[in-house]
Amino acid sequence: xxxxxxxxxxxxxxxxxxxxxxxxxxxxxxxxxxxxxxxxxxxxxxxxxxxxxxxxxxxxxxxxxxxxxxxxxxxxxxxxxxxxxxxxxxxxxxxxxxxxxxxxxxxxxxxxxxxxxxxxxxxxxxxxxxxxxxxxxxxxxxxxxxxxxxxxxxxxxxxxxxxxxxxxxxxxxxxxxxxxxxxxxxxxxxxxxxxxxxxxxxxxxxxxxx
Numbered sequence: 001x002x003x004x005x006x007x008x009x010x011x012x013x014x015x016x017x018x019x020x021x022x023x024x025x026x027x028x029x030x031x032x033x034x035x036x037x038x039x040x041x042x043x044x045x046x047x048x049x050x051x052x053x054x055x056x057x058x059x060x061x062x063x064x065x066x067x068x069x070x071x072x073x074x075x076x077x078x079x080x081x082x083x084x085x086x087x088x089x090x091x092x093x094x095x096x097x098x099x100x101x102x103x104x105x106x107x108x109x110x111x112x113x114x115x116x117x118x119x120x121x122x123x124x125x126x127x128x129x130x131x132x133x134x135x136x137x138x139x140x141x142x143x144x145x146x147x148x149x150x151x152x153x154x155x156x157x158x159x160x161x162x163x164x165x166x167x168x169x170x171x172x173x174x175x176x177x178x179x180x181x182x183x184x185x186x187x188x189x190x191x192x193x194x195x196x197x198x199x200x201x202x203x204x205x206x207x208x209x210x
Contacts, residue, residue: 004042006032008056011049015094020050020102047106054109057092058116064088065124072135073128075199081128082203085156085184090177096160097172117153125149138191148187155183181207 001009010032014023025046029039043049064084067073089096103110129145132138140148159180160172170176185204192200 003032003034003038007039007042008049008052011046012053012092012094015050015053016092019097020046020094021098025049047109050102050106051109051112053092054095054113057088057095058112060091061088061121065128067128067131073132073137074135075137075196078132078137078196079199079203082181082184082207085152086177086181086207089156089159089180090174093160093172093177096157097164098161099157122146122149122153125152136193137196138188139193140191148191151187152184155180155187159183178207 007028011023011028014028014031023046025039025043026036028046028049029036032039043052061084064087065081067077095102103113126146126149129138129140129149130142133140133142133145160176163170163172163176163179182204185200185207189200
């Protein structure tokens with residue numbers, strides 16, 4: 001692995017373990033056994049590293065929420081979207097510990113984050129729900145889809161911060177993320193049709209084991 005990608009991978013691991021604020025570029029360099037100068041050759045500062053990790057998260061979401069044009073969503077697609085919510089929350093969890101603070105400290109990240117959410121992700125999720133409704137997987141009025149999408153994103157965006165505030169003595173774990181997905185499932189439950197219900201119940205049991 002090239003040094004550039006080693007820095008990104010090590011930073012993600014350290015940010016997830018210790019929180020982004022607690023980790024400095026010197027910590028990252030020492031963890032990798034390289035000089036600070038070598039790190040600065042690839043990244044100007046920690047904010048640049050955080051921005052690059054966000055771009056990886058953005059690509060992760062894009063790939064996992066893609067549905068070929070003309071193909072109707074299937075039950076497996078809906079379950080895949082739920083897994084994406086969990087996988088993204090857990091793999092890039094440091095970004096959700098204090099997202100407003102993270103964005104305030106990083107103008108470039110704030111710009112790209114807002115553009116991704118406002119111009120891409122919201123429309124992508126809205127389009128997927130429309131297609132799922134057309135395929136008979138959800139029974140939902142067209143006017144209710146965008147509010148539901150926003151509510152789902154609010155849960156994903158603030159779930160870890162909510163858990164930290166509610167249980168400050170408990171460390172963030174995979175079980176924390178699964179509880180977040182259970183909240184998403186609760187939002188979806190009123191709209192599930194008989195076609196989707198057996199798989200939906202199975203998904204609830206799988207994530208509810210947390």
